[in-house]
Amino acid sequence: MDYREGLIRNTEFFTTTELAEKLKMNVQVITRKVQAGEILAYKVGKDWRIPEPAVHEWLEKHSNKNLLTPRQKVIANHVKDEQIKQLPVKRTKRKYLLEYILAQFEPNRVYEEEEVNRIISRHHDDYCLVRREFVEEKMMDRVDGKYRRRTGYRFSD
Numbered sequence: 001m002d003y004r005e006g007l008i009r010n011t012e013f014f015t016t017t018e019l020a021e022k023l024k025m026n027v028q029v030i031t032r033k034v035q036a037g038e039i040l041a042y043k044v045g046k047d048w049r050i051p052e053p054a055v056h057e058w059l060e061k062h063s064n065k066n067l068l069t070p071r072q073k074v075i076a077n078h079v080k081d082e083q084i085k086q087l088p089v090k091r092t093k094r095k096y097l098l099e100y101i102l103a104q105f106e107p108n109r110v111y112e113e114e115e116v117n118r119i120i121s122r123h124h125d126d127y128c129l130v131r132r133e134f135v136e137e138k139m140m141d142r143v144d145g146k147y148r149r150r151t152g153y154r155f156s157d
Contacts, residue, residue: 013049016041033058054063071156084124095137095156101130102139105149116147 016034020027031048034041040054044062068076078084087094101123105111111119113131120127131145132145134140141148 012052013042014052014055016048019055035114036128042049064091069157071099075100082123087124087129092156094133098130098133098137099155102134102149102153103155105140107149107151107153109148111147113145113147 014022016030017024017027020030023030030039033039034048037051040059041050042047043049051084070092074088076094077091078086078088078093078097079100084097087097101120104119104123105116117127117132120130124130131140135142139150139153141150
């Protein structure tokens with residue numbers, strides 16, 4: 001017996017009607033999701049055949065364990081390999097990303113400007129902009145060219 005033949009033989013397939021019954025959903029909803037490619041399926045004649053692993057994969061994508069907070073969504077959408085290419089214009093999104101960088105600094109520790117620039121550069125190319133926004137947003141204090149993350153600063157929820 002060929003490996004693929006064994007795989008097919010050991011995989012359960014559902015029709016859209018069977019899957020709808022099993023998940024207690026409307027058959028048209030399942031059919032639309034299959035036709036849109038949300039659920040992997042194979043068209044056999046006029047009917048669709050949905051492999052059981054594809055059902056598990058689709059359910060896993062929609063499980064409540066995958067719910068992200070607004071902050072996590074923004075970070076997931078804007079941070080790639082710890083780098084932020086561009087800060088968004090929208091204030092709340094921008095603040096989440098500034099706080100992402102700010103978290104790299106210890107509260108109350110005094111930093112030289114060069115060290116601040118080096119830390120910011122790991123995450124964003126325009127360290128001058130980020131440094132200025134840290135001060136404007138009262139995330140950091142700047143005194144005599146030295147920077148300190150404010151201990152009283154509360155991160156957004």
